[in-house]
Amino acid sequence: MPKLIPESDELSKPFWDAVNGKRLMLQHCGSCDKLQYPPKAACHVCGSAEHLGWKDVEGKGHVATFIVIEDGRLNRRMPDQPYNLAMVTLDEDPSINFYSNLPGVAPYDVPVGSAVEVVFEDVGPGQLIHEWQVVS
Numbered sequence: 001m002p003k004l005i006p007e008s009d010e011l012s013k014p015f016w017d018a019v020n021g022k023r024l025m026l027q028h029c030g031s032c033d034k035l036q037y038p039p040k041a042a043c044h045v046c047g048s049a050e051h052l053g054w055k056d057v058e059g060k061g062h063v064a065t066f067i068v069i070e071d072g073r074l075n076r077r078m079p080d081q082p083y084n085l086a087m088v089t090l091d092e093d094p095s096i097n098f099y100s101n102l103p104g105v106a107p108y109d110v111p112v113g114s115a116v117e118v119v120f121e122d123v124g125p126g127q128l129i130h131e132w133q134v135v136s
């Protein structure tokens with residue numbers, strides 16, 4: 001399935017650099033000890049900008065819910081429809097969500113509640129993206 005190739009900016013570059021090194025690294029606020037994703041200029045909990053750093057996370061999560069995209073408007077992905085779009089919560093902080101196509105899982109066949117772990121997929125020269133795979 002063709003994936004969108006991420007365009008990193010100044011804010012997200014550390015995240016994508018880590019992904020390209022097959023690591024999942026999220027913003028971490030040293031002021032209130034919260035993780036944050038996607039990257040923002042300030043902590044969404046306490047508003048601190050100067051105490052935002054980065055922290056490696058384990059890359060384990062659970063499938064919270066999903067929808068199946070049957071009639072999406074993203075041109076380059078239309079040939080793949082229907083496809084899963086699952087919401088994954090991070091075990092280290094379930095308030096952190098990721099969206100995943102759950103590679104290897106047939107459309108509509110999503111095992112809600114299952115454990116998943118991060119995997120890294122090639123989407124272009126020198127560019128990986130994070131995806132989530134059901135742990136069997």
Ligand SMILES: [Zn+2]
Nearest residue numbers: 029032043046
């Ligand atoms: Zn904070």
